[in-house]
Amino acid sequence: MPDIKEQKLLYHLTSLENLSSIFQNGLKPRAQLRAFEDVADAEILKKRQGLALEQYVPFHWFAANPFDGSVQRRRSDAQFVVITVRRNVAIRKQWKVIPRHPLANDAIQLLDYAEGFEAINWDVMNARDYHDPQCKSICMAECLSPDVVSPNDFFKIFVSNAEVEALCESKMREAGVNVQIGVNRGMFLR
Template structure:
């Protein structure tokens, strides 16, 4: 267990903030223990999903119903489903000390424990399996086709309960919720940390105009109707956002290659893929349980270069922005998320690209989110309204 503390900093339990006071009194309980003690609680999971855990057993014959389940990665399909059913402000993620793995009778599952492809292993063997999946567990996204959607939900199964003294941190979506939670558990002396990225939220959101925002965060979890992917016109999605789209949404890659072959996608002429399937089908655990799934996610394939080996073409980017300005209404684009086009792997500088994008996108009468470069931090002076629009308040 010596290397364990170095690599596994915490395990995680997802719950409603209404349950925190009870958890600090009784611990994180198994479903069976909650029933036996008659403890009232606010559920966040569908009863049918939870009841499926009754039917599966650990190697010693105990039902999963008798185990408290902790995740190695809380930013997973289960959390995604939860915060798309209830207000994310009502959700708390409890960080638990890794020493909980030393509890007698613990097991580790190599994915969602209720899913039959997941193995349920003794801790020593399970830790080895977890480290072999470490890259998957700590990835930013997942895919149902390659098993990563199941694997990222790997669990530590703790018999009966996790003691309150094993709780080390509580994570919530923002500072207002943190203040509320601190008042609820004032005697616990456990840090309450706002961590929006853990809840699929931007770490930063700045308004430039009434409809235009600058965002730091994960473009692929944007709530905008249409997501823009910067690509080349050769049909190769090798790195960056394009590679992510190829992996997470394989159908987008097929459409992209066809658009390149048919010349429908060109420098200065983006191609809009009006995808019909719901993004929740790939991101949420048990998407059929969502009563209000996200609207169909469209993808705007925006060519910033011809050859993937070249730097991006700022003139071509400007022509593409003109296309958006002239066509977004007729195409039915209702809201738009756009990366910092040509920055990062494209070799262009935000100081040149940012004002250009804002010039064209600020006049659209739909919500537009520009996602800032993730490769490096952008100096504050290049994020001001005055710099981006050439005007003062």
């Protein structure tokens, strides 16, 4: 398996239902959202709000992470897409990093990108052992945009199959944006 630290992308899972709005308005921090298909757990959202994390757009360091799996298992009837952004966009735009799950038992560390990147325990993350609570927490480290992420900053949107790909392409044309879309079944449970 490739070293996650050396990869070039960041990943954000969302419902296919949100894609039209995202193409038109960008990927917004939760605090700026009004009507959208929420994929996150309500209890976790309350805790994130207490840490003011709803002011950021969260991305993960790899796809098919514990969050993605949890959401897809909980909402097995829904279709999802994974929006990717190059890590150099996060560096250039001065995004923040949380080196482990923000709701881990220890205090939250909201760090500047470079410091946060170095604070992540990449060896543990690369193990991807979701039965180990420490590893699972590190696998849910986040890179956080304090601003709306424009479709112009998207690298590619990954989908589970050709049917979802066609729907995404239609939504993209309606919004007048141009983003690469590709099928990668390995990023999705079904």
